[in-house]
Amino acid sequence: MMKKQLIMEKAIELFAKQGFEATSVQQITEHCGISKGAFYLSFKSKDELIFAIIDHFMIQFTSDIDCLVRNANNGQNLLYDFFYAIFNSFQKHSDFGKILIKEQSRSFNQDFILKMRYYDRLMDKTILSMVERLYRENEVKEIKYDLVFCIKGFISMYSQLFLFYNVPLDLDLLSQSLVEKTNLIARNSTVPFITKELIQMFGEPLDEDVTKEQILEMIQQGLVEMEESIEQESLILLKQELLEPTLPRAIVKGLLENIRNHPQMKSISYLLRIFFKM
Incomplete structure (x- = not known):
């Protein structure tokens, strides 16, 4: 096991x-059996370690859920698959889930709050795209943003039941119940x-796309x-392809799949999928 991974897990x-x-x-060093040196x-500091852990799990989590929503062939089962994947991930990474819920409720660290808000906005966008796909425009046009927050509320409250109260988790039953x-x-x-308009008061619009310039900057850093x-x-x-689009859509999709599971490319892959609408 690589030393960084060992430190993060411990x-x-x-x-x-x-x-x-x-x-x-x-x-931490005593728990890992290593020296401070x-x-x-x-890691330069404990804060850097904390943010590395958050990035490691959150970009994997948000990227995988976004990929599920974008690539689902059967819209009828999409909502069930979404809830199932969310709570299955919480179950696999329950320690990390406990950390996030506890720290978000009591943290006064501005950098931590901004980091979590960033990932929260990414999840908001994924849920909004799912809502717009699942329901006809005339059904949810006025209440789609409320629906996004309701879905997030279900996720937050039900996850606490099995994270902190040891309620037995039946993923199938829970997913069916939340779909209903x-x-x-x-x-x-x-x-x-x-x-x-209310959303714009406390952040960028949920349906605002990432810019080409932002992605190019991240790609350049990644290539280095x-x-x-x-x-x-x-x-x-x-x-x-970003600078001069020439490739067929199928080729672009294949290139995205090539980088999707690379640990350093998770965030770039995620943003590129949003940009290319795949």
Whole structure:
């Protein structure tokens, strides 16, 4: 196991029990069986470690859910598959889920809050695209933003049941139940509260696309850090496609698939899929 990965995994165990603030670098190194010097060769500070852990899990989580929503062939089962994947991921990474829920409720660290808001907005966009795909425009046009927040509320509250109260998790039953509840809200709600204008007051619009310039900057940084590989060649071709589109859609989709599971390319792959609408 690589040293960085070891430190992250052992730190998660301590953070889940004690929280970020109460866990020291000394405790982490003792738990890992390494020296402080070895720790600082991997991470400049505890904060850098915390953000590395958040990025590692959250970009994987948001990217996988977004990929599921975008590539689902059967819209009829999409909502069920969405809820199932969400709670299955929480179940697999329960320690990390506990950390996020605890820290978001009590953290005063501005960098942490901004980091979590960033991933929260990414998930908002994925849920909005799913809502617009699942329901006819005339059904949810006025209440689609409320529906996004209702779905997020279901995820937050039900995840706490099995993370903190040890409620047995039947993924199939839970997913069916939440599909039924979401459909009832979508098809029977008529009074909107959250409007696009209200959303714009506390952040960028959910349906605002990422810019080409933002992606190009991330790609350039990624190319500097990558070794020669199929993933690097694919990223170079995707950069060229951004600058001058010439490739068939199927080729672009294949290039995106080449980089999707590369640990350093998760965020770039995710943003490129949004940009190319795939």
